Every structure is written in C-alpha cells, then in structure tokens.
Amino acid sequence: MNQELITANSLTKSYGTKIALDHIDLSVGHGRIVGLLGPNGSGKTTFIKLLCGLLHPTSGTLKIEGLAPGIETKAVISYLPDRMYFADWMRTSDLADFFTDFYTDFDRAKALEMFKALGISQNERIKTMSKGTKEKAQLALIMSRKAQLYLLDEPIGGVDPAARDFILNTILTNYNENGTVMLSTHLISDIERVLDEAIFLQNGKVVRHDTVDNIREKEGKSVDQLFREIFTYSR
Numbered sequence: 711m712n713q714e715l716i717t718a719n720s721l722t723k724s725y726g727t728k729i730a731l732d733h734i735d736l737s738v739g740h741g742r743i744v745g746l747l748g749p750n751g752s753g754k755t756t757f758i759k760l761l762c763g764l765l766h767p768t769s770g771t772l773k774i775e776g777l778a779p780g781i782e783t784k785a786v787i788s789y790l791p792d793r794m795y796f797a798d799w800m801r802t803s804d805l806a807d808f809f810t811d812f813y814t815d816f817d818r819a820k821a822l823e824m825f826k827a828l829g830i831s832q833n834e835r836i837k838t839m840s841k842g843t844k845e846k847a848q849l850a851l852i853m854s855r856k857a858q859l860y861l862l863d864e865p866i867g868g869v870d871p872a873a874r875d876f877i878l879n880t881i882l883t884n885y886n887e888n889g890t891v892m893l894s895t896h897l898i899s900d901i902e903r904v905l906d907e908a909i910f911l912q913n914g915k916v917v918r919h920d921t922v923d924n925i926r927e928k929e930g931k932s933v934d935q936l937f938r939e940i941f942t943y944s945r
C-alpha cells in the first residue's frame with residue numbers, strides 16, 4: 711500500500727479537436743478525500759470518466775494502483791455518475807438487489823439502513839422520487855460498497871442545503887477508510903470541511919493541487935476563497 715492510488719502522467723484527453731484534459735500530472739494517495747474543483751467545462755467529468763475506464767486517454771498515462779483503468783480497477787471503484795442510470799420502474803429495494811447481484815463488496819444491510827436514515831422508503835419507485843431523493847438513494851448505494859476509490863460526480867448538486875450536511879456526513883462516516891473519495895463540485899464552501907486535498911482544474915490543466923491544511927495555514931484562506939481568487943483573476 712505504499713504505492714499511490716492514482717497517478718497521471720502527461721494525461722491528455724481530446725474530443726476531436728477539443729482538448730478536455732491537457733498534459734495532467736498528479737498523484738493521489740490512499741485514504742484521502744479529494745475535491746476536484748473547477749468551472750464548467752474545466753475537465754472534471756472527463757477526468758472521472760477516465761478513472762472509471764469509460765473514456766480512454768488520447769495520450770499520456772493514468773494508473774490506479776499501477777494498473778491502467780480496466781476490468782480489475784472497475785471492481786474496486788464505486789462511481790456516482792452525474793446522471794441517474796437506473797430504469798424508472800425500479801423501486802429502492804430493486805436497486806439494492808441490483809447492487810447485490812453486481813458487486814461482491816456491496817453491504818446491503820448498510821444501504822437499507824442509509825435509505826431509512828435518509829427517509830427513503832424501500833417501496834418507492836425512482837419515477838416518483840424528486841431529483842434530490844434520487845441523488846440521495848444513488849449515493850446510499852454507492853457508499854455501501856467497500857471500494858478503494860469512490861468517484862462522486864457532483865454528489866450534492868441537486869439536494870437542498872439542509873440535506874447537504876447530512877449527505878456529507880453520510881460520505882464521511884460510510885466510506886472505507888483505506889479508500890479514497892474523489893468528488894467534483896461547484897459547491898466548495900459546502901464541502902470544504904470534509905476535504906483533505908483540493909485539485910483545481912482550469913481549461914483542462916491542473917492549476918493547483920494542495921492539501922486543505924496547506925491552503926489554510928500558508929495562505930490563511932478557505933478553499934472557497936482561493937478558488938474565487940484563482941478563477942476571477944485568470945478568466
């Protein structure tokens with residue numbers, strides 16, 4: 711476990727002529743909670759999809775525990791996409807069945823407990839859930855796996871401010887502590903209390919990657935303040 715969990719070397723991803731990630735170099739260790747932060751179109755979702763193996767690098771390398779994203783790495787990643795991918799007719803209990811069938815590291819009892827804590831009935835169908843409830847249900851499933859890497863693309867975007875803290879606590883108290891959580895968001899002030907590290911992306915480049923303690927101690931700023939400064943001056 712002394713190896714880094716994620717390493718990117720000169721990682722580049724283009725969609726046709728559009729360069730979404732531009733020669734990214736970074737590494738992230740085990741047991742970290744990392745914010746992937748940046749304005750719209752800065753490359754956050756692209757980076758997450760590369761880690762999941764849903765996209766492939768145009769050039770450069772990306773490794774998870776030394777392996778290129780593929781079948782082996784998919785088994786240790788729990789991914790919350792930016793859109794719901796389940797069929798509308800499914801009930802909460804069907805979702806739990808689906809995860810039980812697909813993932814050997816899924817803890818069904820834990821998911822049901824979380825549904826209860828989040829006020830989601832086991833009989834509720836996706837079709838009738840509000841956007842925020844769908845997000846909560848999906849997050850409960852994702853966090854009930856004992857994964858090495860949790861990739862959460864905008865996990866709190868659709869939920870009301872009062873539910874955000876509850877969801878962040880759900881993340882904090884339910885992830886496998888040897889695992890790493892990487893989450894993308896625009897809601898920096900809401901999430902920064904849970905972060906160990908922040909990666910700032912702009913136009914497909916890493917403009918800053920630091921620990922939150924360093925940002926606070928060296929610069930006397932919150933991550934939110936630093937984000938606003940970087941992206942106000944350089945836009």
Ligand SMILES: Nc1ncnc2c1ncn2[C@@H]1O[C@H](COP(=O)(O)OP(=O)(O)OP(=O)(O)O)[C@@H](O)[C@H]1O
Nearest residue numbers: 725728729730748749750751752753754755756757
């Ligand atoms: N399938 C695609 N085809 C062409 N260009 C794409 C595609 N997907 C993303 N892009 C472009 O790549 C860049 C990075 O997009 P990406 O979705 O990774 O950004 P993001 O930081 O997640 O944005 P947001 O915060 O708005 O979700 C953007 O300029 C986007 O327009």
